[in-house]
Amino acid sequence: MxxxxxxxxxxxxxxxxxxxxxxxxxxxxxxxxxxxxxISADNLVIGKVISCDMHPDSDHLHVCQVDVGSDTLQIVCGAPNVRSDMKVIVALPGASLPLGTIKKSVIRGVESNGMLCSLGELGLDHKFLKEEDINGICELNSDAVIGEDPIKYLGLDDxxxxxxxxxxxxxxxxxxxxxxxxxxxxGNKVKDISLDYNESKSNIDDYLTLKVETSFCPLFLARRVENVVIKESPSFIKERLIASGIRPINNVVDISNYVMLETGQPLHFYDADRLGKVIGVRMAQEGEELITLDNNKRKLSSSDIVIFNENETISLAGIMGGLSTEVESDTKNIVIESAIFDPVLIRKTSKKVLRSEASNRFEKGLDPKRTYMAMKRSLNLLEKYADANVVGGMLEYKNIDICDKVIKISYEKINNVLGINLSKDVILNIFDKLGFTTDDNGNDVLVTVPSRRVDIGIEEDLIEEIGRIYGIDNIVGKTMNLPLRKGKYDKSDSKIRSLLFSLGLSETLTYSLIRDSEVSKYTNDEFEKIMLMDPMTEDRNALRYSLIPSLMMVYEYNHNRKNIDINIFEIGKGYYKKDNSFFEDKKLSILMSGNYYLSLGNYKKVNFYIIKGIVEKVLNYLGYKDRYSFVVEDIPKELHPGQSASIIIDHNVIGIIGKVHPNTSKDDIFVAELNLSILGKIKTSKMKYKEISKFPSIVKDVAFILDKDIQSADIIKTIKKSGGKLLTDVMVFDLYRDEALGLNKKSLAFKLSFEDQTRTLTDDEVTVLFNKIIEEVINKHDAILRDN
Amino acid sequence: MNIEEIKKNIEEDISSVISLNVLNEIKTKYLGKNGVITSLQLRIKEIPAEEKKEYGIMLNDIKGFFNDLFEKTRTKLLEEEVNRKLKDDAIDITLPGEGIISGSIHPFSRIIEEISDLFASMGYDVVDGNEIETDEYCFKRLNVPDGHPARDAQDTFYIDEEFLLRSQTSTQQAHAMEDNSEKTPIRIICPGKVYRRDEDATHSHQFGQVEGLVIDKNVSLADLKGTLEIFAKKLLGENTKVRFRPSYFPFTEPSVEVDLSCFKCGGKGCNLCKQTGFIEVLGAGMVHPNVLKMGGYDPDVYTGFAFGTGLDRLAMFKYNIPDIRYLYTNDIRMLKQFDRKGEE
CATH class of the missing domain: 3.30.56.10 (Phenylalanyl-tRNA Synthetase; Chain B, domain 1)
Incomplete structure (x- = not known):
């Protein structure tokens, strides 16, 4: 505004x-x-062109001698309309205009001491100006006084x-x-608005009938004026419209806008002769059409409120008039509409058609008293500035209470809610300044709120009024005295973050919205994608399920910028729909590429086992040590089938890990994702001390030659099974591949620890057990014992 | 036997020694089976009884002399050997330490953790809340019915007629009240992601907010200010001042915009605060009676305050990040700058 x-x-x-x-x-x-x-331009004076000669070296420039009161200046001017005896706006050297500062200069060999200005050059928005005001210099009337301020003269000194x-x-x-x-x-009082006018003996009833057929128009007023003369508005109206951001058109249109600016009530003027004998309000029929003022054919829906006459729909109520009843330069008689329409429907229609000064006001809610006031004010102005004769009588439809609200509130409540201590006098004085009348009842006060304050309806609204006029910042902060309690705060995420931070990973923050074609990647899970109804771009039209596509984009971004060693993670949500319900699962995703360990001449490139080690650290940290397994099944097509696995705890798939498939990326990228929501449902045991054996353990190493595709986990399973409870630990400590071992063979070496809680084991009994284990492995896995 | 001569021999032998091995050989020469001193000891049998005592004293003298000199020399040689070894082992300590790559925590998480820690310490529950919400909880329960002009400020992503992506963490107000079946006092904050159809240099379609809600008996606007003063000082420094300006939010009445004194210039006026000395940071107010009623709380018994602020902006202020989009580009060179411990 x-x-x-x-x-x-x-x-x-x-x-x-x-x-x-x-x-x-x-x-x-x-x-x-x-x-x-x-208008911010300065150093402007009114001048008079004394002489105007062609520039000796140009076919369009003029050399003018201009009387500016204190002096006569030679100014070169390029405007086509410059001539002698013309009163003009002169920008003196040093004047700052929107296009820059005016300086003394020499133009094609001729000295020029300033500039003659067009209205456009003063900084007024071009939408307020006629073409000649932009292209030619401004000609002032002959009563303009040489040497004075032209902005003031034009009434634009606002x-x-x-x-x-x-x-x-x-x-x-x-x-x-x-x-x-x-x-x-x-604390100043508002002055009265002039609402007087004369009316003729004729009555609008003889010309027009009003039919309101919808409850979405609670108040509709119509009056008629005759014999208007359409011309330019008086300058005060034009100036104020311009200052308020509205383009002046002619006196009649300008008056309707002027009254809207003054009262807040939008009006609509119809050409009375084209309107005919009926004006009415109803809901539009679904699909009906209307040509609006801007010459657009609009298809209407049943939630649009429309104005109709005998023949047709003539206007979109509160939004835009129709072409057929528009006031034009030959209009003689006018019907004025001042009405209230349902704010919610106006908002709905205006979002579809046009957000205008009028619709904005209807949407925010209007004071019915102003609906009447605006009608009178428009008659007052039309009579004065458009020579209108006001026809007697008013068509009126009213289905609304017009009364000021009375709200009772206690002084104590005001002070309690604000947390201050204002005296009764201070409070009553504030209500008085707001123009609210009060009736003091000791502990309470009855406040009568004028109907213009549509925003006020309850005690809290009054408390806000007191607060803001008193100065809400004058309230002094208090330290609350609340009972002691422990805030519930699940720090799991932040702890996982710290763990990964100390393992060298960088946390990212990516968008939940991605391209829908990315949503089903890096998973074989079955779910329904969640799409947006109204996406901003196709790149972000769906909610992600996995965070891996987001991390892959981060990889791309950094890779393109030659950032190497991209080792990142994010904790965020994945979203999906299943059986008509929406779900949000919290996920931890990791992406690793480049080097993980760097030192002089010695670095470690990320491989499957590094990211696996990190995932294991997270799972162990969360309390799932020895409970998870990595299984080669159900590998999504974006991952390498031979270097990927599903991660399983108690038959629940809790995550995925693997190398990105060479078809997806040529780079060595490793990703993993854990579903923290599923993990959260899998219980963990409490952290407790376990007795350490007082007796020494015996450690034995063994290596087997095996087929390349046999998995170490299977061998460990066999070893553990035959080792029984005396075997307390099995660890793979070496993987060796060499053609000398045989075609498609590998060697795996294991470290076995034997221990008993109650006694020292003898070498003999361990050897017996150890040999049994070896035999078992050889038989079960077709292994060969490797002796060094 | 000439004592002085033997001593002189010992001295000569030991002083020329440069290694422990040679020193041990000398020990054998004097104290070994056929050693010089051993042979003298064996000869005691041949010494007449009256001279035996004197002979014994003399022997002990020589033995003591040898042992002293031997130990001294041995210690010296050991020391030299250690020093030589230390010198050999010296390395260039200015070469870089062996390095696991270093990790970092995103400023967005840092801000959330800092705020959550603070409010949890004041007895607030930290709640998460769903990002996929219904129109009911995102708007209607917050006193924003269909067609309300306040909806303009929050252009929302809809999934279908009913479901949407929450455009504000205020959704948790309605849930917190509803979920508390006892209708006892509430103290919560809800940090999280929100979404709006809006994107430019200062707006991202996804951003973070934290919502705070306190419901109790006799809660006032002054309590809100006191609470936000603690919050502001903790986050942006002890000298931070809190300023209230009246405003409007449908779910609070009275409503205030909360400005914090500019952390950059301390309130003197600078580019960041546009010479005003203050920066608009939070929206807040007293919970609207309609919101309390819809949550099952009697507004005649309970009052409450709520506040909300953008986490991205706070992170930008705190870490001097000039563009909101930098938070979401995830350039490794930017991320790696956030590699220190968080503030307590």
Whole structure:
């Protein structure tokens, strides 16, 4: 909302400068984007062209002698309309205009001491200007006084504050509303608005019938004026419209906008002769069509409110008029509509068609008293500035209570909620400044809130009014005195983060929304993708299921920037739909590529076993030590079938690990993902001390030559089974491959620890057990014992 | 037997020794089976009785002399050997330490953890909450019915007619009240991700928010300010000031915008705060009676306050990150800067 200082000053005295006003308004809750002069150009004077000769060295430039009062200046001017005796706007050397600072200069050999300006060059938005105001210099009337300020002469010496209002304060979308708000700051009273007019003996009933056929129009007023003369508006109207950001058109259109700015009530003017004998309001029929003012054919739906006449739908209520009943330059008689339409429906339609100054006001809710006031004000102005004859009588449909709200509130509650201690007098004085009347009842006060404050309905609203006018920042912070309790806070994620941090991984933060074609990657799970109805881009039109595609994008990004050693992780959510319900699972994803360990001439490239080691560290840390297994089954097609596994605990697949398939990426990238939500449901035992044997253990090493594809986990299973409870630990400590071992053979070496809690084991009994184990492995896995 | 001569021989022999082996050979020469001193000892039988005592004293003198000199020399040689070894073992300690790559924790998580730790220490529960929400909990239960103009400020991603991606963590207000079947006092914060159809240099379609909610008897706006003062000082420094400005949110009444004194210039005015000395950081207010009622709390008995703020902005302030998009680009060179322990 652009507030013109001149405009609002018609209704309230402002004791401070515009900057201070903007700041004071902010303090009571009305923020502003900018404030300042409507035209910021300076060093301008009114001048008169004394002589105007062609430039000796140009076919379009003129050399002018210009009387600026104190002096006569030679100025070179390129405008086609410059001539002698013309009163002009002169930018003196040093003047700052939007296009830059004016300096003395020499133009094609001729000295020029300033510039003759067009209106466009002063910084007015071009939408307010006619073409000739942009292309040619501005010609001032002959009464303009040489040497004086042309901005003041043009009435453009206004200052404007551009407010960013909160959506509850529809009342401030009017000059009068602003005047009340300013009055509440400085304690000044709002002046009356002029609403007088004369009316003829004829009656609108003789011309027009009103039919309101929908409950979504609670108030509809119509009046008729005759014999209007359509012409240019008086300059004060034009200036104020411009300062408020609205383009002047002609007196009639301008008056409807002017009244809307003053009162906040949008009006609509119909050409009475084209309108005919009926005006009515109803809901549109689904699919019906209307050609609006902008010459667009609009298809309507049943939630649009429309105005109709005898023949057809003529206007989209509250949004835009129709072409067929538009006021044009030959219009003589006008029907004025001042009405209230349902805010929610107006909002719905306007989002579809056009967000306008009018729809914005309807959406925020209107004061029915203003609906009447605006009607009168428009008659007042039309009579004065469009020579209108006002026809007697008013068509009125009213299905709304028009009364001021009365709210009872206790002084104690005001102070309790704000946490301050204001006296009764201070509180009553604030209500008075706001223009609310009060009736003090001892502990309580009855507050009558004028209907213009549509935002106020309950006690808390009044408390806010007291707070903001008193100065909400004057409230002093208190240390709360709350009962002691321990906040529930699950720190699991943050602990996993610290673990991975200390293992050398960097945490990322990626978007939950990805391209839908990525959603089913890196998983064979069955689920329904979640798509957005209204995505911003196709790149982000679905919710991810796995975080791996996100980490792959991070990899790409960094790889393209020659960042190597990309070892990252993220804890985030994966989303899916199943059986018509939505699910969000928390997942930990890891991506590793490049080097993991670096030192002089010695580095360790990431491989499957490094990422596996990290995943194992996480699982052990979470309490699942010795409970998980890595199984080569159900490998998604984006992973290498020979270097990937599903991770399983108690028959639950809790994650996936593997190398990215060479078809997906040529680089050596390893990824893993654990579903922390599923893990969270798998119970872990408490951390407890386990007795350490007082007796020494016996350690024996053994190596087998095996087929390349036999898995170490299977051998360990066999060893453990035949080792029984005296075998306390089995560890693979060497993998060796050499052709000398035989075709497709490998050697695996194991370290076996034997121990008893109650006695020292003898070498003999361990040897017996050890030999039994070896035999078992040889038989079961077709192994050969490897002796060194 | 000439004592002085033997001593002189011992001295000569030992002083020229440069290794422990040679020293041991000398020991054998004097104290071995056929050693010089051993032979003198054996001769005691031949010494007449009256001279035996004197002979014994003399022998002990020579023996003592030898042992002293031997031990001294041995210690010296051992020391020299250790020193030589130490010298040999000396390395270039300025070469780089062996390195596991170093990890880092994202500023977004750091801010969440810092805030969560603080509020948990003040007895607030830290709750997570779903990101896929219903219109009911994201708007209606927060006093934002269909067609409410406040919906404009939050252009929301819808999944279907009913479900959406939460556009604010305030959704947890409604859940916290509903889930508390006893309708006892509430103290929660909810940090998490939210989504809006909006993207430019200062807006990301995904960003973080933290919502705080306190419901109890006699909670006031002054309590809110006191609480936010603790929060602001903890996060941005002891000298941070909190300023309230009236505002409007449908789910609080009264509502305030909360400005914090500019952490960069300390309130003097700079580019960051646009010369105002303050930065708009939070939205807050007293829980609207309609919201309390919908949550099953009697607004005549209970009052409460709520506050919400953007985590990305806080992270940007705290770590001096100039563009919100840097938080989501995940350039390794950026991530690796966040490799230190968190603040307590």
């Amino acid at each position: 652009k507030l013109s200082r001149k405009f609002v000053s018609d209704y309230i005295d402002i004791p401070v400068d515009t900057h201070a006003l903007a700041e004071d308004m902010t303090k009571i809750g009305n923020e502003y984007n900018s404030e300042g002069k409507l 200052e404007v504050i551009d407010f960013e209002l909160t959506s509850n304060r529809g009342d401030l979308l009017s000059i009068i509303g602003m005047a009340y708000e300013i009055g509440a700051i400085y």
